Amino acid sequence: MQLSTETPADWWEVEALYDLCFAPGREALSSYRLRDGVSPVAELCLLLRDDSGVAAAIRFWPVRVGRARVLLLGPIAVHPTHQSEGLGGWLIREAVERARALGWARVLLVGDAPYYGRFGFKPLADVSMPPPTNPERVLGLALLPGAWDGVAGRVQKAEVIAGQSTSDAT
Template identity: 80%
Template sequence: MQLARETPTDWWEVEALYDLCFAPGREALSSYRLRDGGDPVAELCLLLRDDSGVAAAIRYWPVRVGAARVLLLGPIAVHPTHQSEGLGGWLIRESLDRARDLGWTRVLLVGDAPYYSRFGFARMHDVKMPPPTNPARVLGLALVPGAWDGVCGQVEKPDQPYSTSDAT
């Protein structure tokens, strides 16, 4: 496996992987409305490639909760022929380390707590995703201690386009 940053030429191959791994209509989910019209955080959009193509991919998007800048993790997908090999965990750990190194302090996702809790994610009771998101699936991780302290409210698109100086 080769780990690399996603490039613009990888976009459609990664989209095909997401289409394969997720149900039709995935783009109707509330998290996609937060991504519409914005750019992902390119430094954190990673993929794993083997001789057959993209085996796994992860993307991150800038959002905000109140005045706090937040990373929205997702989607992440592993090709069915590579599931249960630990590739998803590898991408999550690597991308979280890179996010921390870039100065990001908090990460949010919508997912299954039993899976993501092993990476330190926990339910965010005071953070609200747009409906119809199940509140029990809104999970957060502080990349530095206390990063989520006092952060609450609705998850929204950032006020302005993301730049690398927006990490904190």
């Protein structure tokens, strides 16, 4: 497997992987409204390739909770022929370390606590996603000690300036 950062040339191949791995209508989810018109955090959008193409992919997007800058993890997908090989975990660990190195303080996702808990994600009782998201699936990871302390409210779309999302990390 070869790890690389996603490039614009990879976009459609990654989208095809997401289409394969997720139910039709995935783009109708509330998390996609938070991504509309906002650029992903390019240095954290990673791919794993094998000889057949993209085996796994992960993307991150900037969002806000109150005044706090937050990374929204997702989507993450592993090609069905590579599931249960640990590729998703590899991408999560690698991307989280890169996010920490870039100065990001916190990560948010919507997912299953038993799976993501092994990476340190915990339920966020004071943070809500736009409906119809199940509040029990809103999970967070502090990249710095206490990063989620006092952060509460609804997740909101990051500001957009001249077609680019703002880039401050904290």
